[in-house]
Amino acid sequence: MSERRVVVITGAGGTLGAALSCQFVAEPETDVVLSDVSAASLDATLAVLPGDHGAVETLLADVSDLAQVEAVIGLAIERFGRLDVLISNAGVLAPNGRIHNLATEDWERAFRINVLGAVNGITAAVGVMRTQQSGSIVLTASVAGLTAWSHAAPYCATKAAVIQLAKVAAVEYARDGIRVNCVCPGTFLSGIHDDLPPEAIDAIAVKHPLGLGAAADLVGAYSYLASDASRWTTGSAIVVDGGYSAP
Ligand SMILES: NC(=O)c1ccc[n+]([C@@H]2O[C@H](COP(=O)([O-])OP(=O)(O)OC[C@H]3O[C@@H](n4cnc5c(N)ncnc54)[C@H](O)[C@@H]3O)[C@@H](O)[C@H]2O)c1
Secondary structure, three states: OOOOEEEEEOOOOOHHHHHHHHHHHHOOOEEEEEEEOOHHHHHHHHHHOOOOOOOEEEEEOOOOOHHHHHHHHHHHHHHHOOOOEEEEOOOOOOOOEOHHHOOHHHHHHHHHHHHHHHHHHHHHHHHHHHHHOOEEEEEEOOHHHOOOOOOEHHHHHHHHHHHHHHHHHHHHHHHHOEEEEEEEEOOEOOHHHOOOOHHHHHHHHOOOOOOOEOHHHOHHHHHHHHOHHHOOOOOOEEEEOOOOOOO
16 A cells, blocks of 8 residues: 555635645645636645645535546546545535525526535545545534624535535545545635725624634644544534634
């Protein structure tokens, strides 16, 4: 068995994806496959990777398309021969609005990318991990999946679905040696907030006892869930939110 570890990250071109890419590529004996739907974002992540690191492969893919996600996992196998960790991190916000004002297309897009994207990642990864009888899958959920945000029902509902998906997958694949967990971040400023006015950001910030976070505040939880240190942890939703959900 190879002693090197192979990590696949989706949404690798985003703010959190870039931080995760920098973290994992610098971890010992680790090679990575970085994927995103946006070529420009992926290039931006490649530009900030630390100098000394393992092998890096990239592939553009839309997580809502199973064939494209399978191609990403296929690249890991073709290039590195195995898949140890999948971090399913791609995600989108939906437009703000009360439930009855939101368009069907907004709901569909949120479910296609946030939920089906995670389903596709699990489906593609377990095809390999079941053969290996080992693997760790980490989904990016959100505290929005645990708490109610007015005017953000598609985001809250899809992230709640991601949490439940991690739990069910953990139960289904435990006997195959596969662990499935998710991380529930509080708010850290990123591309998904580009359309929010400053007042909205301020209103979110005051609800975090420790203030808004940064992507760097999240990577430790992913690193733990990807590693053998978490070998007895599966079906967990690890909250890293600056105290947002504590009250
Ligand atoms: N920023 C926050 O406050 C926050 C809080 C909780 C959870 N999250 C979650 O963290 C994850 C990363 O988000 P971020 O804040 O870094 O935002 P971001 O917009 O910087 O990154 C998201 C990335 O996902 C990619 N993406 C979007 N649709 C895709 C698709 N169909 N296929 C493949 N890639 C796609 C985008 O191109 C982008 O690079 C998301 O799942 C998000 O919901 C973010």
